[in-house]
Amino acid sequence: MNRSCCLLLPTVFLLYSPVAAQVTASFTVPATVCAGTPLTVNNTSVGATNYYWSFCAADFSANPDAVNLGNPNGVVNNPVFGCYVQDADGNFYGLVTCYAEGHLIRLRFGNSLLNNPTAEDLGTFGGVIPEQLEGIQLLKVNGNWTAIMVGGGNQSANSSPRVVKVDFGNALTNPGTATNWGNVGGLNLPHKLYIGFEGGNYYGFTTNVIDNTITRLSFGPDFTNLPTGINMGNIGNLDYPCGLTFVKYAGNWYCLTANMNSNSLTRLDFGTSLLNTPTGVNIGNPGGVLNTPRDIVLFTTCSGVYGFVTGMNNNDLVKLYFGNDPTTVPGATDLGNIGNFSFPHSLSDLFRVGNDIYTFVPNANSNSLTRLRFAGCSDIPGSSAQNPAPVTYPNPGVYDINLMVDLGLPTQTSYCQQVYVAPLPQGTLIGDTVCTGDSPSISFNTFNNTTQGAAPFTISYTDGTHTYTQGGLPGVYQSLITVPALGTYTLTNITGSNGCSTDTTETVNVSMKPLPQGGIAGIANCGSDSATLWFTASSGTGPFFLQLSPGGTAFLDPGQTLTLPLSQQTTFNLLWVVDKYCERRSGFDTPSVTLTPRPNPVVQFNSPGSICYNAAPELLTAASETTGLPGSGAYSGPGTDAAGNFTPADAGVGTHTILYSYTANDGCTAADSNQIVVNPAPVQAEVMITGCEGVPIQVSAAKGGATYTWTPATGLSNATVANPTAELDGSITYVAQVIDSDGCAASDTVAIKDAGPVKRAFMIPNGFTPNGDGHNDCFGIHTWGQVTLDEFDIFDRWGTKVFSTKDPADCWDGTVGGQPEPPGAYVFVIRAETACGKITRTGTLMLMR
Structure with missing residues (x-):
C-alpha cells in the first residue's frame, strides 16, 4: 500500500496531499440539533480505507499558542525545513534539514509529537547531501520510507543544486542510504519542496530563489527511478520565492509563494490538474504587514480559507484570512513573535493531536524548534470509526465536524460541515399572582433571555389530576395563563419552536393575594x-x-x-x-x-459689645428674626438664660459665644451667634494696714485704673493717684474708688490702725484664691509700702521651693513654671527692712481654688 507525505493531518478539505478521483470524503448530518441530544452522522464516503472524525475542529480564527522546544541534544545547527510522521511502531519521528553544513537531523518523539524529542545527527551521507540544504518531504511508499530533499546554490564545492533521495527501508530507525539525483529541472538554490499525487504518479514542485523560477519534478508511480524535471520560469513576478503551499479548493489547484525580496505573495492557478501550466498573479503585500516573508501554509475550513506566513526580519507570524475564496486578496494580521522566533524559516505540514492542530517552526538563528498549537475543544472526543457513535453537544453554538479519510495515503482527503447546536428552552412558572377579584392564573416567563430557546413556546403543566397544554407563549415578562382553580401546579415540559424540549418538575402555588x-x-x-x-x-x-x-x-x-x-x-x-x-x-x-413651601427664618445677631465682671445682669436684645416670620427665639451660652438675661459674674471674665436660635411656627429653624466680652473689675484696695509711729504709710488701690478717688483726703499726699502716702497720728479708714479703661468700677476700704511705737505691724494674709476674679489672686507684700526685701520664699509641704523673690512688688500667683499648684498648705519666709525696722514673718498660708 502506498503511504504519503509526513503523516499530514489536514484540518478540513485537502491540505498539501492530493485527492485521488476514486476516494471521496463526505457525510450527512442535520443542520441543527438540540443541545444534549445525540447527533447521528451518516458516513457517505466512497473508497476510503481509514477515517478520523473531529466533532469540534480547531479554530483557526483564534490566535495559536506556542512553545519553544530549544535545541534537542544540542545537535541542530541552522535548521530550515522539517517533516514529522508516525511509523508502524507507534512512535513519532521528525527529519529536519540544516542549511549551512547540509546535515540531516533525526528526531525521536516517542508516543506523541507533544513530547520533547531527542535528536541524532545523520550527517551528509558522505557528501551526498549538499551544503545549503533546504526543503524535504518524507513519504512511505510500498511499505518503505523515502525522504526527498532539494538544496544547493553553488556556494562551495559541495553545494551544487541537486535532488537527494534517502531510503530508510521499512523503519525510520534504520540508518538510511542516500542517492544524489543531480540537478533535475534547472534547480538554482531550490527552497521549499511540495510533493503531490495525481493520476497514479507523484509530482514535486520547488522554488528557485537565485533566478526566481519554479521547477516541476515528475517521479513516476514511486521513487525508484531518476525523476525528470522542467523549469517553468518566473510566473507571477516571483522575487526570491522562499516558501510555497498548495491547496485544492472547489476542484481547482492553487499554489501561493512567499516572495522575500518584494514582501509579496504570488498565486499560481493550475486549474483542475497539477500538470497544467499555471497562470500567476502577484497579489502584493496584504495589509502591508509582510516583512521578508520566508514560508507560507494555506488551508481551508468550514468557515473559510486561512493561511500563516513567517517573517525573517521581524521574527513574526502573520495570519491570513481569504474568506470563502482563495483567489481574493486576504486580510492580514501580524501576530508578532509568539514563540521565541529567531529567523522562523518555515512551517511544517500540520498534524493533529485530539482536536488540536499543530505545526513546527525551525528557527535558523537560534538553532531551536517552536511548536504552534491551534486549539480545538477538549470535551468532545474524536473518533476513528467508519460509522461513529452518535455525538452529544452539551452546549449551544456552531461546531465544525471534520472527516479525514485515508490519513497518510496518497488519496488523503477531507470534508467539513457545520452544525448548529440549539439551546434548550428554559423558563419558569410564576404563581402567587392571583389578586383579590381576579381569576386564578399562572404565568410562564423566560425572563427575555433569547439564549433559552426559540419562541413561541409550548408548555405542559399539571395540577396533579389533570395535565394541560398551552402553546403560543412568547416567554417574555409574563405570559398569563388562566387556570381552573387555586392550588399547586407543576411545569412538566417546555418545547421551543425549534423543536428543542426540556422536561422539568418545577412547582408553584397559586393563592389569593390582597390588593396593595x-x-x-x-x-x-x-x-x-x-x-x-x-x-x-x-x-x-x-x-x-x-x-x-x-x-x-x-x-x-x-x-x-x-x-x-x-x-x-x-x-x-x-x-x-x-x-x-x-x-x-x-x-x-x-x-x-x-x-406649601416653607421658607427658612433669617436671624441676625449684632455684636452685644462688652460688660464689666461686677456689672448687674443685662438683657440681650442684639439678636432678632429679620423677615417677620412668626415664631420664637431662645438664647444659649455661658451666663445666659433662654430669655437673654446675661449675668457677667456667672459667665466669668473673658470672651463668650452666645447662640440665638429661632424656630418658625411651621417648624423651620435658623440660628446665629456673636461674642460678648466680660471685662475684669479693677483690683481693689487692701483691707487693713498697721502703721508705725511717725512713719508715712503708702496705701494702694487697684492696678491699671484710669481714675482714682480717695475719701477722705485727710493726711494723703494725693487723693487722685493709685498709691498715695498717709501721715497720721491716729487710726483712719479710707474709701478708694477705681475706674479702669473699660469703664469698670470698683471700691473698697483701707483701714489704717495706729500701732504707735509697737513694731508688730506688716500683717500677712493667711490664704489667697488665684481664680482670676480680681480678689486675692496673688500672695505678696505690696501693701507694706517702701521696704527692702531680703528674702521672700514659699515652700510646698515636701520642702520644695515654689516661689522666691527680692522684689516687694512681686507676688505668687499659685503656679510653678506656668502650671497651677494644687490647693493646700504652703510655708512662707519673709525678711525685710522697713521704716519700723527689720521685720521677719514666717508661717503657713492656704492656696484655695
Whole structure:
C-alpha cells in the first residue's frame, strides 16, 4: 500500500496531499440539533480505507499558542525545513534539514509529537547531501520510507543544486542510504519542496530563489527511478520565492509563494490538474504587514480559507484570512513573535493531536524548534470509526465536524460541515399572582433571555389530576395563563419552536393575594423648593411601584422617601400602586397630600459689645428674626438664660459665644451667634494696714485704673493717684474708688490702725484664691509700702521651693513654671527692712481654688 507525505493531518478539505478521483470524503448530518441530544452522522464516503472524525475542529480564527522546544541534544545547527510522521511502531519521528553544513537531523518523539524529542545527527551521507540544504518531504511508499530533499546554490564545492533521495527501508530507525539525483529541472538554490499525487504518479514542485523560477519534478508511480524535471520560469513576478503551499479548493489547484525580496505573495492557478501550466498573479503585500516573508501554509475550513506566513526580519507570524475564496486578496494580521522566533524559516505540514492542530517552526538563528498549537475543544472526543457513535453537544453554538479519510495515503482527503447546536428552552412558572377579584392564573416567563430557546413556546403543566397544554407563549415578562382553580401546579415540559424540549418538575402555588393599600404623606422641606413624600402601606408586599400626579413614577421600599419639586402650594395625588403581586388604582387610604413651601427664618445677631465682671445682669436684645416670620427665639451660652438675661459674674471674665436660635411656627429653624466680652473689675484696695509711729504709710488701690478717688483726703499726699502716702497720728479708714479703661468700677476700704511705737505691724494674709476674679489672686507684700526685701520664699509641704523673690512688688500667683499648684498648705519666709525696722514673718498660708 502506498503511504504519503509526513503523516499530514489536514484540518478540513485537502491540505498539501492530493485527492485521488476514486476516494471521496463526505457525510450527512442535520443542520441543527438540540443541545444534549445525540447527533447521528451518516458516513457517505466512497473508497476510503481509514477515517478520523473531529466533532469540534480547531479554530483557526483564534490566535495559536506556542512553545519553544530549544535545541534537542544540542545537535541542530541552522535548521530550515522539517517533516514529522508516525511509523508502524507507534512512535513519532521528525527529519529536519540544516542549511549551512547540509546535515540531516533525526528526531525521536516517542508516543506523541507533544513530547520533547531527542535528536541524532545523520550527517551528509558522505557528501551526498549538499551544503545549503533546504526543503524535504518524507513519504512511505510500498511499505518503505523515502525522504526527498532539494538544496544547493553553488556556494562551495559541495553545494551544487541537486535532488537527494534517502531510503530508510521499512523503519525510520534504520540508518538510511542516500542517492544524489543531480540537478533535475534547472534547480538554482531550490527552497521549499511540495510533493503531490495525481493520476497514479507523484509530482514535486520547488522554488528557485537565485533566478526566481519554479521547477516541476515528475517521479513516476514511486521513487525508484531518476525523476525528470522542467523549469517553468518566473510566473507571477516571483522575487526570491522562499516558501510555497498548495491547496485544492472547489476542484481547482492553487499554489501561493512567499516572495522575500518584494514582501509579496504570488498565486499560481493550475486549474483542475497539477500538470497544467499555471497562470500567476502577484497579489502584493496584504495589509502591508509582510516583512521578508520566508514560508507560507494555506488551508481551508468550514468557515473559510486561512493561511500563516513567517517573517525573517521581524521574527513574526502573520495570519491570513481569504474568506470563502482563495483567489481574493486576504486580510492580514501580524501576530508578532509568539514563540521565541529567531529567523522562523518555515512551517511544517500540520498534524493533529485530539482536536488540536499543530505545526513546527525551525528557527535558523537560534538553532531551536517552536511548536504552534491551534486549539480545538477538549470535551468532545474524536473518533476513528467508519460509522461513529452518535455525538452529544452539551452546549449551544456552531461546531465544525471534520472527516479525514485515508490519513497518510496518497488519496488523503477531507470534508467539513457545520452544525448548529440549539439551546434548550428554559423558563419558569410564576404563581402567587392571583389578586383579590381576579381569576386564578399562572404565568410562564423566560425572563427575555433569547439564549433559552426559540419562541413561541409550548408548555405542559399539571395540577396533579389533570395535565394541560398551552402553546403560543412568547416567554417574555409574563405570559398569563388562566387556570381552573387555586392550588399547586407543576411545569412538566417546555418545547421551543425549534423543536428543542426540556422536561422539568418545577412547582408553584397559586393563592389569593390582597390588593396593595395605603396612602401618601409628605412634608415641605425647609428653605428648599422641594418636598419629601412617602408611602405608608396598610397591606401589600413591597417594594411598591407608585404613580403620582405630579411626580411621575417611582419604586419605594417600605421606609423609603421620595423628593419632588415644590415651588408653590401643590396637591400630590396617588394614582396607581403595584406591589410584588397585585395593583390598585383607586380607593386609597390617603389618596392625596397638599404641601406649601416653607421658607427658612433669617436671624441676625449684632455684636452685644462688652460688660464689666461686677456689672448687674443685662438683657440681650442684639439678636432678632429679620423677615417677620412668626415664631420664637431662645438664647444659649455661658451666663445666659433662654430669655437673654446675661449675668457677667456667672459667665466669668473673658470672651463668650452666645447662640440665638429661632424656630418658625411651621417648624423651620435658623440660628446665629456673636461674642460678648466680660471685662475684669479693677483690683481693689487692701483691707487693713498697721502703721508705725511717725512713719508715712503708702496705701494702694487697684492696678491699671484710669481714675482714682480717695475719701477722705485727710493726711494723703494725693487723693487722685493709685498709691498715695498717709501721715497720721491716729487710726483712719479710707474709701478708694477705681475706674479702669473699660469703664469698670470698683471700691473698697483701707483701714489704717495706729500701732504707735509697737513694731508688730506688716500683717500677712493667711490664704489667697488665684481664680482670676480680681480678689486675692496673688500672695505678696505690696501693701507694706517702701521696704527692702531680703528674702521672700514659699515652700510646698515636701520642702520644695515654689516661689522666691527680692522684689516687694512681686507676688505668687499659685503656679510653678506656668502650671497651677494644687490647693493646700504652703510655708512662707519673709525678711525685710522697713521704716519700723527689720521685720521677719514666717508661717503657713492656704492656696484655695
